[in-house]
Amino acid sequence: MPSHSSASHKKAKLSSSSKASSSSTSGPNPSILRFEGHLHLRQRLLLATISGRTVRIDKIRQNEDEFPGLADYEVSFLRLLEKLTNGSHLEISYTGSSLLYKPGVITGGKITHDCPPSRAIGYFLEPLIAIAPFAKVAFHLTLNGITNDNVDICVDTLRTVTLPTLKKFLPSIETSNAPLDLKITKRGAPPLGGGQVIFQCPIIKSLKPGILLTDPGLGVKRIRGIAYATRISPQMANRVVDSARSLLSRYIPDVYLYTDVYKGAESGKGPGYGVSLVAETTTGVLYSAECAYQPRKKANDYTFPTPEDLGIRAARVLLTEIRKGGCVDANSQWLAILLLALGPEDVGKVRVGTLTPFSIQLLRDLKQFLGVVFKIGEEPQEEVTDEEGNRLYTSLKGTVVLTCLGTGYVNVNKNVT
Numbered sequence: 001m002p003s004h005s006s007a008s009h010k011k012a013k014l015s016s017s018s019k020a021s022s023s024s025t026s027g028p029n030p031s032i033l034r035f036e037g038h039l040h041l042r043q044r045l046l047l048a049t050i051s052g053r054t055v056r057i058d059k060i061r062q063n064e065d066e067f068p069g070l071a072d073y074e075v076s077f078l079r080l081l082e083k084l085t086n087g088s089h090l091e092i093s094y095t096g097s098s099l100l101y102k103p104g105v106i107t108g109g110k111i112t113h114d115c116p117p118s119r120a121i122g123y124f125l126e127p128l129i130a131i132a133p134f135a136k137v138a139f140h141l142t143l144n145g146i147t148n149d150n151v152d153i154c155v156d157t158l159r160t161v162t163l164p165t166l167k168k169f170l171p172s173i174e175t176s177n178a179p180l181d182l183k184i185t186k187r188g189a190p191p192l193g194g195g196q197v198i199f200q201c202p203i204i205k206s207l208k209p210g211i212l213l214t215d216p217g218l219g220v221k222r223i224r225g226i227a228y229a230t231r232i233s234p235q236m237a238n239r240v241v242d243s244a245r246s247l248l249s250r251y252i253p254d255v256y257l258y259t260d261v262y263k264g265a266e267s268g269k270g271p272g273y274g275v276s277l278v279a280e281t282t283t284g285v286l287y288s289a290e291c292a293y294q295p296r297k298k299a300n301d302y303t304f305p306t307p308e309d310l311g312i313r314a315a316r317v318l319l320t321e322i323r324k325g326g327c328v329d330a331n332s333q334w335l336a337i338l339l340l341a342l343g344p345e346d347v348g349k350v351r352v353g354t355l356t357p358f359s360i361q362l363l364r365d366l367k368q369f370l371g372v373v374f375k376i377g378e379e380p381q382e383e384v385t386d387e388e389g390n391r392l393y394t395s396l397k398g399t400v401v402l403t404c405l406g407t408g409y410v411n412v413n414k415n416v417t
Contacts, residue, residue: 033053033054033368038074045078049103050134050369060097070097077124080124084108084128084141085103106136107413109140110141113144115146119145121146122154129166138201144193145193146190146191147187147189147268148189156184156276160224161329162332163180165328169208169336181198189231203411204411207343210344211349214351216325217282217283223280226276231271232273237261243307243310247312248277272293273292276289277315290314321353326351326354328350330354333359337363342370342409344406346405348406352400372405
């Protein structure tokens, strides 16, 4: 894959005045999608890469005096997209408050990228999970940085919940040729990081047709979790497990949480601990919750003063996620919606608990990039009773059902064998 870092660096030095003069003479290009602001930057770059549409984003933190324009992690994500594609064209203004991105061919392959300590690995890896199946060569991506924090999704949730959600949409025949896996080789706690993950994904021609994720099951049958500790006493992870189990075992008895203690070079550059929980229903629906220790930013910051508080917090978040219901949890909502839109020309459905703001904006952007419109219907909660009218249990079907017709997206980048 040819290098575009030097070329894109030269493009970034184009003056905004020359762009304004050229646009005033020829008028705005209708084929370029235009957005404003730094919010939802990742998902718009993701949709632009998949659809092949050129996108221009202006007024990126334009009114901020201290740090205007693109942040370091956003620039790093753009550079990562350049590594994963061939023929991408990127222009960034002098102030960094506007960018023009023309995507290229998704090549994939074996790539290593260092993530800045300002954001965790999950910020960079989460959107790439949706791109990976449509590459030319199977993904073998190595990312270095922070593995767990309370800002971005942690790598444990990506491994245990997001990847199984993606697997439901992939044809089973083609996934046997290459693994779909996320290995955590090193843990990295904020603020220094030092963690490392390896993501592998097979390539496909098209997604599985007629996906119907509408049955959440009769309830949760088991809860699993992992508590990790790096460069700190292993007793911290044990205390997190005990506190989380004490609350979850009152919900169902099948609760198993294990500890994962890292030492030496595998433990990153700083101390930290946290927990990732996963609940599975009778039909295989996964709900997740996570919580990580964060250093005090000021003297009176007692967000998680003890490991017991952290474990109880994570358990309560998981129970709240279970209460919302649906066939995908809040972290994987966007992925199921996107893959339904990219699926074959067949009707697909997914049941979600509560639409997150991220998913709502994704529905709007999908209409602009792919022309896909979802039908949204709310179903009331069902109470199952016996012959005498006594309530047996409350069904998890008090949710929102999203229905759409797939666009028939085909991976034209895949080599023909």
